[in-house]
Amino acid sequence: MKKHSVIGICVITVVFFAISVFSFAQEIPKFEVEEIIQYKELPSYSEAPELAEAVKKGELPPIEERLPKKPAVIMSSGMSDGPGVYGCVWRTVSAVPTAGWNWAAGVTGGWFGIEESMQEGLVHTGMAWRLKSGEPGPNLATHWEWSKDGKTLTMYLIEGAKWSDGHPFTADDVLFTYYDCILDPNIPSWQSAGTWTVGGEVAKLEKVDDYTIRWHFAEPFPVYLLWYMGYLSFSVAPAHVLKPYHPKYNPDATYDSFINALPPDKLPPVVVGAWVPVYFKEDEALIMKRNPYYWKVDETGKQLPYIGEFYFKKARAGVQRDLDLIAGTCDQTHLETPGLFTFVNEQARLPGAPFKIIPGAWTLTFTLEANLSLYQGVKDEKDLELRKLFRNLDFRKAISHAIDREAIAKMLVPGPMLRPLPSGFSSGADYYDPEVVVSYPYNLEKSKELLAGLGFKDTDGDGILNWTSGPLQGENLIVAVKIHEDQTACIDIVEALVPMFEKVGVRLVSKIVKSTVGVALDIAGEFELNMTRQDFLSSPYTVLASLAPVTPSTPNWHRAGPGDKRDLLPFEGRMMEIVEALKYERTREGRQKLFSELQKLWTENLYTIGIIEGIYNTAITKRFRNIPIGVPARLHQWFHLNVMQEQVWVPKEEQLPEFLPGVVVKYGKE
Numbered sequence: 052m053k054k055h056s057v058i059g060i061c062v063i064t065v066v067f068f069a070i071s072v073f074s075f076a077q078e079i080p081k082f083e084v085e086e087i088i089q090y091k092e093l094p095s096y097s098e099a100p101e102l103a104e105a106v107k108k109g110e111l112p113p114i115e116e117r118l119p120k121k122p123a124v125i126m127s128s129g130m131s132d133g134p135g136v137y138g139c140v141w142r143t144v145s146a147v148p149t150a151g152w153n154w155a156a157g158v159t160g161g162w163f164g165i166e167e168s169m170q171e172g173l174v175h176t177g178m179a180w181r182l183k184s185g186e187p188g189p190n191l192a193t194h195w196e197w198s199k200d201g202k203t204l205t206m207y208l209i210e211g212a213k214w215s216d217g218h219p220f221t222a223d224d225v226l227f228t229y230y231d232c233i234l235d236p237n238i239p240s241w242q243s244a245g246t247w248t249v250g251g252e253v254a255k256l257e258k259v260d261d262y263t264i265r266w267h268f269a270e271p272f273p274v275y276l277l278w279y280m281g282y283l284s285f286s287v288a289p290a291h292v293l294k295p296y297h298p299k300y301n302p303d304a305t306y307d308s309f310i311n312a313l314p315p316d317k318l319p320p321v322v323v324g325a326w327v328p329v330y331f332k333e334d335e336a337l338i339m340k341r342n343p344y345y346w347k348v349d350e351t352g353k354q355l356p357y358i359g360e361f362y363f364k365k366a367r368a369g370v371q372r373d374l375d376l377i378a379g380t381c382d383q384t385h386l387e388t389p390g391l392f393t394f395v396n397e398q399a400r401l402p403g404a405p406f407k408i409i410p411g412a413w414t415l416t417f418t419l420e421a422n423l424s425l426y427q428g429v430k431d432e433k434d435l436e437l438r439k440l441f442r443n444l445d446f447r448k449a450i451s452h453a454i455d456r457e458a459i460a461k462m463l464v465p466g467p468m469l470r471p472l473p474s475g476f477s478s479g480a481d482y483y484d485p486e487v488v489v490s491y492p493y494n495l496e497k498s499k500e501l502l503a504g505l506g507f508k509d510t511d512g513d514g515i516l517n518w519t520s521g522p523l524q525g526e527n528l529i530v531a532v533k534i535h536e537d538q539t540a541c542i543d544i545v546e547a548l549v550p551m552f553e554k555v556g557v558r559l560v561s562k563i564v565k566s567t568v569g570v571a572l573d574i575a576g577e578f579e580l581n582m583t584r585q586d587f588l589s590s591p592y593t594v595l596a597s598l599a600p601v602t603p604s605t606p607n608w609h610r611a612g613p614g615d616k617r618d619l620l621p622f623e624g625r626m627m628e629i630v631e632a633l634k635y636e637r638t639r640e641g642r643q644k645l646f647s648e649l650q651k652l653w654t655e656n657l658y659t660i661g662i663i664e665g666i667y668n669t670a671i672t673k674r675f676r677n678i679p680i681g682v683p684a685r686l687h688q689w690f691h692l693n694v695m696q697e698q699v700w701v702p703k704e705e706q707l708p709e710f711l712p713g714v715v716v717k718y719g720k721e
């Protein structure tokens with residue numbers, strides 16, 4: 052009897068321990084669009100104290116003149132804590148150089164939330180995870196409607212919103228962004244004409260009036276394009292600022308000078324987002340202040356954002372953000388380095404810890420990509436023989452059976468935060484279907500059998516299999532795996548894979564490269580295996596082109612060679628058909644059916660070789676309010692957009708001093 056109760060207490064303790072450590076995800080509340088955002092006139096408006104001061108001094112027009120007639124109202128019903136108060140600073144880290152402000156030309160501000168703080172799209176893809184519809188929410192486009200035949204889409208833009216310099220935002224900005232940046236082949240924008248080609252024709256965009264635009268498509272209902280009208284793919288650019296630098300409007304301008312027209316020291320850039328960069332020093336910091344013209348308010352009429360300042364400390368490695376968070380000098384990080392999980396969890400549990408963990412979903416994905424191209428990056432006989440080998444399903448199966456995924460998960464972090472990933476989508480991904488997943492789990496004998504069946508034999512007795520025929524006859528079977536140095540976890544995983552491959556007689560050689568070099572090697576197709584974090588697969592509908600060989604550069608592991616040459620594998624034809632059908636599929640059920648078939652093909656053919664998946668957690672300061680329950684570190688978008696940063700606030704007594712108190716964004720006359 053006594054023994055029983057002791058066991059009972061132990062069980063209860065263990066259960067409580069598990070809950071406190073891994074705080075199982077709460078049910079995520081879902082909303083109608085109108086519960087999160089509406090566009091309407093309010094009886095009165097108010098603003099941050101430093102802006103009110105500037106108005107008093109005559110440096111800014113009154114708030115009513117800076118806001119649209121019907122501003123975007125972030126509704127209390129969609130807030131976790133309700134309307135907030137002004138002040139405080141959001142401190143974080145950026146580990147990528149700031150190249151400049153011409154985002155429409157693919158110039159990066161330094162990632163890590165910098166782009167999301169200053170850019171805005173027509174739609175809001177970061178809102179989708181909270182919406183009942185699961186579709187993108189409104190943003191600069193307040194609403195839209197399809198024609199009966201599905202070949203035109205009319206979008207209504209917010210009327211009277213202004214850029215941060217007070218210039219009106221209109222349809223001209225949208226047309227400039229589309230025609231003169233996205234579609235112009237001389238400009239390295241994030242998306243290009245290929246994305247916008249429907250039924251063989253590039254979509255046309257018509258200006259109906261200053262606040263109405265109309266898309267024209269060759270095929271009915273290309274609904275996937277809505278996902279490309281949001282942040283980054285369609286971050287709207289300020290036409291009035293950029294036109295004078297564009298060769299189309301200025302015969303003296305060049306594309307080179309256009310791309311580099313807005314260097315990082317040209318401050319402040321003109322933005323339509325919530326914060327404006329005002330201070331920048333490479334290797335030190337980037338500081339942004341609230342946009343005096345931001346066009347979103349809360350239901351009490353308070354102009355957003357609540358937080359007056361964003362502080363990005365400049366660092367060399369992304370892991371600095373985790374370390375600063377633990378030290379209490381950074382306010383938020385996505386936890387993507389499993390080696391730190393246990394430590395961060397322990398720190399979060401300490402009494403008085405300045406931060407907490409928001410449990411995420413299973414969308415952290417570590418995968419091996421085997422290069423399947425017979426043309427791109429094939430420089431010699433050895434490349435060609437290896438590619439032929441990779442294209443043989445039996446070889447991919449042999450590799451998969453050689454990987455002890457459980458052991459890798461345990462090695463990286465003990466406990467339930469990592470688990471085996473057979474192939475394809477992670478289990479937290481949108482449209483994941485466990486029923487169709489085919490897996491080839493750890494089985495040394497099967498792996499060896501398959502390799503023997505392919506003709507490999509250790510002919511010289513050194514423990515590594517030899518090629519027994521073809522141009523590489525007599526040589527050991529050696530395969531190189533590329534890893535990007537900033538992805539610490541990938542380096543650890545490959546270290547564990549080397550002895551596992553050795554057990555079945557395959558020598559794995561790791562090749563660690565800088566991430567910029569790695570991207571260049573990807574584009575050139577110059578890798579054998581690629582060990583990578585496939586974040587994009589968490590939201591497959593938003594990356595359709597990356598799922599099958601539908602463009603020359605996708606998927607990364609099967610790019611087309613010179614002259615678009617590519618020999619499709621038998622299952623890839625059907626994958627292309629599925630992707631094409633998905634573009635026009637309007638129902639969730641219809642999409643699910645297609646994605647299920649895609650996942651079956653993907654996993655049974657080991658299109659990629661999964662290693663492990665993990666829970667993508669967020670660590671965040673306890674000061675912040677209005678953090679939506681269960682906000683994902685990564686789903687359709689990164690945390691910064693998912694959280695809707697402009698609604699985040701800090702109670703007065705918990706606020707920190709700003710680095711540049713009282714500074715108001717101002718533009719000199721040119």
Ligand code: CA
Binds near residue numbers: 509513
């Ligand atoms: Ca050998």
